[in-house]
Amino acid sequence: MISRRAKSIQPSATLSISSKAKELARQGKPVINMGVGEPDFVTPRHIIDAAVKALNEGKTFYTPARGIPELVSAIVDWAKRERGIDVKDENVIVTPGAKYAIFEAIMATVEENDEVILLDPSWVSYEPCVQMVSGKVVWVPHSEGFEDAPLEDYVSSKTKMIIINSPSNPLGVVYPKNFLKKVRDIAVDHDVLVLSDEIYDKIVFEGEFVSPVSFDDMQERTIMINGFSKTYAMTGWRLGFAIASEEITKHMLRIQSHSVSHPTSFVQYAGVAALKGSQKCVEEMVAEFRVRRDMLMRGLDEIGLRYAPPKGAFYMFVDVGRDSMEFCKELLEREYVAATPGSAFGKAFNTWIRLSYATSRQNIEEAIRRLARFIEA
Ligand SMILES: Cc1ncc(COP(=O)(O)O)c(C=O)c1O
Known part of the structure; x- marks a missing residue:
């Protein structure tokens, strides 16, 4: 009954991580979502x-x-x-x-x-x-x-x-x-x-x-x-x-x-x-993204993880050195931090993850702490 066209499209590799993150949050777990690609600001x-x-x-x-x-x-x-x-x-x-x-x-x-x-x-x-x-x-x-x-x-x-x-x-x-x-x-x-x-x-x-x-x-x-x-x-x-x-x-x-x-x-x-209208709201949001990016870069430097230094957008692509899907699943289950496996974005980045820093400074600080603990364990 299903067309070849529809069958040619793979389910999103990120879906299982994001639905698991939602499920854990529903259970009251302190989930920090660094998987989503959306600003956390309310529309101006x-x-x-x-x-x-x-x-x-x-x-x-x-x-x-x-x-x-x-x-x-x-x-x-x-x-x-x-x-x-x-x-x-x-x-x-x-x-x-x-x-x-x-x-x-x-x-x-x-x-x-x-x-x-x-x-x-x-x-x-x-x-x-x-x-x-x-x-x-x-x-x-x-x-x-x-x-x-x-x-x-x-x-x-x-x-x-x-x-x-x-x-x-x-x-x-x-x-x-x-x-x-x-x-x-x-x-x-x-x-x-x-x-x-x-x-x-x-x-x-x-x-x-x-x-x-x-x-x-x-x-x-x-x-x-x-x-x-x-x-x-x-x-x-x-x-x-x-x-x-x-x-x-x-x-x-x-x-x-x-x-x-x-x-x-x-x-x-x-x-x-x-x-x-005035573009001041955009300037303010970008200034905040910059602060968050710098925080996350410092945190990852301290942990010793390699990443592509971002010059724009609000993502950090990080080399975790092992299967990204497994890494993301374990990170979510053990430390309640949601990230996106690099395998979702192409062919050659199976050991990378994407962290979105479109989340609060407190969340970023806490996520860095949890990530450090996860890596050390
Ligand atoms: C590179 C890129 N293009 C397009 C979109 C889609 O944006 P919109 O919400 O306007 O459909 C996104 C959203 O994540 C994106 O990251």
């Missing part, structure tokens, strides 16, 4: 107020599939302000979360057996998105230091897309300009699309965030993905967007209009408030 007040206002004003009807004109226009302004590019409404699509923008973009462009290049390790949902359209993922290892990768050795006549995520989940790497220039050269020379997932663009502590669209000839072949979940602590609202060529957004729009129709009406008004 002016954004909540905008949604409430929209509801009170009766903004409860269907909206255009592309998104409400006010939000589309705010995104056009955002593109000029943040990326220095001129885009039209026709280049924009507002989606229920960045994840759905990624899914639509892949659905709209990748054919059966097309190859999609992913850097190893990468965020957990890219591979299933490609599998759902019967595309083929080609994993490319990072070079030493995680800031470069030999893409040129893996590109072929079948390559349709390269997926770049900077700052990256799970590494926290902010890819340097010379790597993105290489991505640009390969994309242009081989006529390949670049899906640039920029959802952590505002959470940068060191280095400079560079988007592929800042290079010549890249605007047409880049599908830029962004969203509100991480920058504005709006994970549950489900709001994201994509900027791409008119041709690509036109086809994403067809998929959207015949599936989810559009993102929730009043949530889109909250999105307008987020983009047009």
Whole structure:
């Protein structure tokens, strides 16, 4: 009864850890969750107020599939302000979360057996998105230091897309300009699309965030993905967007209009408030993430665990030197600290784990203590 397409998708490797963490918390155990990829901050007040206002004003009807004109226009302004590019409404699509923008973009462009290049390790949902359209993922290892990768050795006549995520989940790497220039050269020379997932663009502590669209000839072949979940602590609202060529957004729009129709009406008004309102809330959250990152790095240094030094996002990818699934299970059972096994993110990181520091300073301090005890035992 089940389609080949659905069967091709593996259950999330992180599911058993997160459901176990929830179960232990229900039993009253002092679980510290460093497994989840969501800010622990409540959405800023002016954004909540905008949604409430929209509801009170009766903004409860269907909206255009592309998104409400006010939000589309705010995104056009955002593109000029943040990326220095001129885009039209026709280049924009507002989606229920960045994840759905990624899914639509892949659905709209990748054919059966097309190859999609992913850097190893990468965020957990890219591979299933490609599998759902019967595309083929080609994993490319990072070079030493995680800031470069030999893409040129893996590109072929079948390559349709390269997926770049900077700052990256799970590494926290902010890819340097010379790597993105290489991505640009390969994309242009081989006529390949670049899906640039920029959802952590505002959470940068060191280095400079560079988007592929800042290079010549890249605007047409880049599908830029962004969203509100991480920058504005709006994970549950489900709001994201994509900027791409008119041709690509036109086809994403067809998929959207015949599936989810559009993102929730009043949530889109909250999105307008987020983009047009004061960005001080973002600065404050990023400053707090930086303090937490530094705490966690110091703690791991003291324990003597190796990690990829994160320059952005809110994750730390840590080498624990043994099977990551077992490590995470035992860490949760014995010390009630939830982490994500590295095996969820690619092929070569079976002995690494991802710790999310989107949790309070007290939690991070306590998690370091428990981790140290766990390692010593
Ligand atoms: C790299 C990356 N892209 C996309 C998403 C999805 O974000 P959204 O909540 O907007 O769907 C996430 C969320 O974890 C992410 O880490």
